[in-house]
Amino acid sequence: MFAPAMKVYTTQPFQIIYSLLEHEYLGYLFESFVIQVNSKKQLTLQHQNISAKNADEFSARLDETDFQLIKLIDQIQQEAVFKKFAVKKGTLADFFLKTYDPVKGDKLLQENILHYVQTRMAKILTLLQNKMTFIMGKDGEPTWKRIESATEKATVLFHFVRNPDNTHYFPTIKYQGERIDFQYKDAVLVCHEPAWLLLNDTLYSFEKEVDGKKLQPFLNKRFIVVPRNVEDSYYRKFVAPLVEQFDVYARGFLIKSERYTPQPQIVFSELAVAETSVALFTAGGEMLEEEEIVQPSGADKMVFQLNFQYGTYNLPMQDAKKMSVSVEKTSDSYIFHRVHRDLEQERHFVRELASRGLEIRNGKAVLDKASAFSWLNQYAGALEELGFSLKQNQSDKNYFIGETSVNVGINENNDWFDIYGTVRFGPYEIPFIKLRNHILTKRREYKLPNGQIAIIPEEWFTQYLELFAFAEGEDDELKLRKHHLALVSDLQNGNLATVTMTRKLEKLREFETVEDKPLPEGFKGELRPYQKAGYNWLHFVQDYHFGGCLADDMGLGKTVQTLAMLQHRKENGAQSASLLVMPTSLIYNWLAEAQKFTPHLRILVYTGTYRTKNVSQFKHYDVVLTSYGIVRLDSELLQKYYFDYIILDESQAIKNPNSNTSEAIRELKSKHRLILTGTPVENSIMDLWSQMSFINPGLLGTQAFFKKEFLKPIEKLKDEHKTKRLHALIKPFILRRHKSQVARELPEKIEQITYCKMTEEQEHAYEETKSFYRNKILKTIEEQGAAKSQFMLLQGLMKLRQIANHPRMADPSYEAESGKLGEVMRLTKTVVSKGHKVLIFSQFVKHLDIVRTSLDERKIKYAYLDGSTKDRQAQVNTFQNDPNLPVFLISLKAGGVGLNLTAADYVFILDPWWNPAVEAQAVDRAHRIGQQNTVFTYKFITKNSVEEKILALQDKKLQLVSDLISTDEAVIKNLTKEDIESLLS
Structure with a gap:
């Protein structure tokens, strides 16, 4: 019995050795040991295993190769194999017993483990040259028998002898030119991938890396007999590959060596069915994912297969071996044609393709269809000069390869641009318009008159997509509206179209400044410089018959700029009235501004239940004011009138292009169109499409086109290029100034009154309360004098002011809406969405609670x-x-003084104070030292209420009020009977 392993001391001499053993399941393996060496430099029985865990202890006598060997040997030990391949929990013994069970064993797992072990054994055997190597004894002794590695590689010659009835097959092995007798000599194959043969205590490896399975049968057998009835199949499937790779001696049939100059050939076809994943690579050399490879018929990718013609033999490049063998059956025997391949010349052709952008891997390249034909059209001629032949797969469509060009012309014609052009595919000329549906639907295949399929170049889908999307007309007519001038210019600048236009339009393209226009004589007041620029811009878009969008920030005076332009229209002979459409709440603001700045404009307020529904009355007016709701209700009637201008205020009201309001608005007819908005985009850029399509129909294409080409790329994919493209299309038709841009032109404070219309329920509550107090107060004045009515008057005015704000302040059971609250919320949302801060003052805490x-x-x-x-x-x-x-919500009494709120640049005063000085103090919370911005103040006044009367009294008694009066009671004491009647009228 061999003594157990003992610890080896590093302080004394020792030697690393490698010991070969046979594992029950894993085949031949190596283990690594260190052996203590005695004074005579002999190996002793004292030894221990060495692994990566303890190798550093013995590093003094190890070299780099030893460390590599130890690492590899660790990887093939049964514990390492168990750890790597065991999926379920269990013991090492259970794993091997189940995996290698003769009946129920996992054959696939066995193959995977074998390959894993064999590849590492091959590396170990290669590194063992000049290392001390042994066969392990049956009792575990690591140094039982010394073995050596042959210094040179052996060769194998495979013999095939064709007899009348069968074929004998056997190998012979030579080492250093001498034949080795290895059969029936207890030789073993310690590795199969590739073969390593242990014979007479020597390890042999082989040239051409022979597979050990080809030698294994002959260790104990002289030859294999192949019966005549399976000969043909055997020769083709087994003998031919052997002839390609190894030295073969034949008797009874012929092996013929042939040499030719390779001729490169590219065969292209659709990637229509599943292709083996190992063979398919993209043009960039990356392997395609499985889902990219398995595609239905008509897939949008093309496969390029590189073959080489050697004489009459067509050989795929992916087989790139030194030899290619084909089998020819003669009348009584076989000829094996052994074609020598010129691999260097083949690689030269592969490099030629790579230099032109086609990366061939494993004999193939895959490109999307558009790129594939773009590449073919560009390089086909040059490749043919280099000796390449191009062929299509006969089972595919017949694709056109050749010169492709497009020639587009654009001519200005009255209100349109006429588009004409031709596309050339080789000898065929196609009208440009014929590609319209293909470009819009991104269909790349176009059928030529001869039945061939031409692939539309990929760049055309980008270059001409907008042209086709925005153009109108059918058959042979294609037209663009004038407002697509920017698109026409882009096509011309990109050499994508030849453009002819009038001097006027050329001038427009080249303009740097908008022409200055004098203000109309009937305009009362002054325009700030930026407002005058806006007025000039309105003339600019009008002169070229473009629709415009005035999108200045809230408070910058869109109303007054528009009124100045409408006054100019009146003075210059406008043939019909202009229609101004707005939210109902803004009608009185427009009316008040018009009376102030353009008192000569004849204005019709076309609203209310009792409006006269007859468009013939419009001829007596310059401007018709109406609401979006009325347009929706009277759509058919309003369509009968041809307006000079249709102007939409707060045009985001038509942001939903499919709403009834939007559809009704678009049906109206006018010479000019204008929209006003501080927030052209509230929720989505689809808001923009709807509004721009009203002022300039077709500017951004159809809804479907806009969603696909702009909405999704910009909002979901954050596509900067598409964002810039959209901006370029709309830029000429939008004038947008932010408050910060025109700050120097603004006074420190801007005040504006916003009139709010009561809702029907609110108006009913107000009129009922007013009647009650009016009768009661006037009767008391008549009977007891004004002094006795003061308390009742205070009480009545308080109730009316509360109802003017929100009836819920006076009656908690009130459930309907308030016109003022709706307007306050609308403007608050607008201001906040633009990043501004706002102070909201009310003298009623109840009102602040509702807000x-x-x-x-x-x-x-x-x-x-x-x-x-x-x-x-x-x-x-x-x-x-x-x-x-x-x-910031603030009670006017609590926050009117003593606060510094310079973060705000908007102030909303929800209800008028008797004394304007108190309001001014509230505004000064924001407008004080430290404020960097102009402060915009909005006073919200309910139309046809006591609030309007209080404003009138402020103007009438301004001096008295500002000097003396600070409380409601003080004001009441100074009211005459006429004042009271006016307040309650």
């Missing part, structure tokens, strides 16, 4: 301050410093 509820519903954050607020400064600091808190 709070509305802000909560809209998820708009706010700070709050009234008389009961404990930590006022904390609310101020939060508002001043938090960029995500845009609104």
Whole structure:
């Protein structure tokens, strides 16, 4: 019995050795050991295993090869194999017993393990040259028998002797030119992939890396007999590959060596069915994923197969071996044609293709169809000069390969651009318009008159997509509207079209500044410089018959710029009235502004239940004011009138292109179109499509086209190129100035009154309350004098002011809407969406509570301050410093003085104070030292209410009020009977 392993001391001499053993399941393996060496330099029985875990202890006598060997040997030990391949929990013994069970064993797993072990054994055997190597004894002794590695590689010659009845097959082995007798000599193959033969204590490897399975049968057998009835199959499937790879001696049939100059051939076909994944690579050399390879018939990729013609033999490049063998059966025997391949010349042709952008891997390349034919059209001629032949797979469509060109012309013609052009595919000329549906639907295949399929170049889909998408007309006519001038210019600048246009339009393309226009004589007031520029711009788009979008920030005066332009139309002989469409709440604001700046404009307010539904009346007016709701209701009637201008204020009202309102608006007829909005895009850029399509129909193509080409790329994919492209298309028709851009031209404070129309329910509540108090107060004045009515008057005015704000302030059971609250929320949303901050003042805490509820519903954050607020400064600091808190609700009495709120640049005063000085103090919370921006103040006044009367009294008694009056009671004491009647009228 051999003694157990003992510890080897590093302080004494030792030797690393490698010991070959046979494992029950894994075949031949090596283990590594260190052996203690005695004073006579002999190996002793004292030894221990060495692995990566303890190798460093013995590093003094190990070289780099030893470390490599130890690492590889560790990987093939049964514990390492178990750890790598065991999926389920269990013991090592169970794993091997189940895996290698003769009946139920896992054959696939056995193959995988065998390949894993064999590849590492091959590396180990190669590294063992000049290393001390042994066969392990049956008792585990690592140094039982010394073996050596042959210094040179052996050769194998395979013999085939064809007899009348059969073929004998056997190999012979030579080493250093001498034949080795290996049969029946207890030789073993310690590795099969490739073969390593242990014979007479020597390890042999072989030239041409012979597979060990080809030698294994002959270790104990002289030859194999192949019966005549399976001869043909055997010769083709087994003998031919052997002839390609190894030295073969034949008797009874002929092996003929042949040499030719290779001629390269490219065969292209659709990637229509599953192809083996190992053979398919992209043009960039990356392997295709499985889902990219398995594609249905008509797939949008092409496969290029590189073959080489050697004489009459067509050999695929992927087989790139030194020899290619084909079998020819003669009348009484076989001829094996052994073609010598010129691999260097083949690689030269592969490099030629690579230099032209086609990377061949494993004999193939895969390109998408458009790129494939673009490549063919570009290089076909040059490749043929280099000796390449190009062929199509006969089972595929007959594709056109040849010169492809396009020639497009664009001529200005009255209100349109006429588009004409031809496309050339080789000898065929096709009208440009014939490609329209193909370009729009991205169909690349175009059928030529001779039945061939031409592939439309990929770049045309980008270059001419917008042209076809925006063009109108059918058959042979294709037209673009004038507002697509930017697109026409882009085509011309990119040498994609030849353009002819009038001098006027050429001038438009070259313009740098908009022409200055004088203000109309009937305009009362002055325009700030940026407003005058806006007025000039409105003339600019009008002169060229373009629709325009005036998209200045809220508060910059879109109304006054538009009114100046409408006054100019009146003075210059406009043939019909202009229609101004807006939210109902804005009608009175427009009316008030028109009376102030353009008092000579004849204005019809076309609203209300009792409006006269007859368009003939419009001829007596310059401007018709109406609401979106009325247009929707009176759509058919309004379509009968041809307006000079149709102008949409707050044009985001038509942001939904499929709404009834949008559809009704688009049906109206006019000479000019204009939209006004501070927020052209609220939710999605589809808002923009709807509005721009109203002012310039067709500018952005159809809804479907816009969604596909702009909406999805911009909003979902964040495509910067598409964003810039969209901006370029709409830029000529939008004038947008932010407050920050024109700050120097603005006064420090801008005040504006916003009139709010009561809802029907609100109006009913107001009129009922007004009648009650009016009768009661006037009767008291008549009977007891004005002094006795003061308390009742205060009480009545308070109720009316509350109802003018929101009836719920006077009656908690009121459930309907308030016109003022709707307008306040609309403007708050607009201001906040643009990143501004706003102070909202009311003298009624109840009113602030209602506004709070509305802000909560809209998820708009706010700070709050009234008389009961404990930590006022904390609310101020939060508002001043938090960029995500845009609104501050403040009770006028609690916050009118003593606060510094310079973070805000908008102030909303929800209800008029008797004394304007108190309002001014509120505005000064924002407009004070430290404020960098112009402050915009909006006073919300409910139309046809006591609030309007209070404004009128402020103007009438301004001096008295500002000097003396600070309370409601003080104001009441100074009211005459006529004043009271006016307030309650």
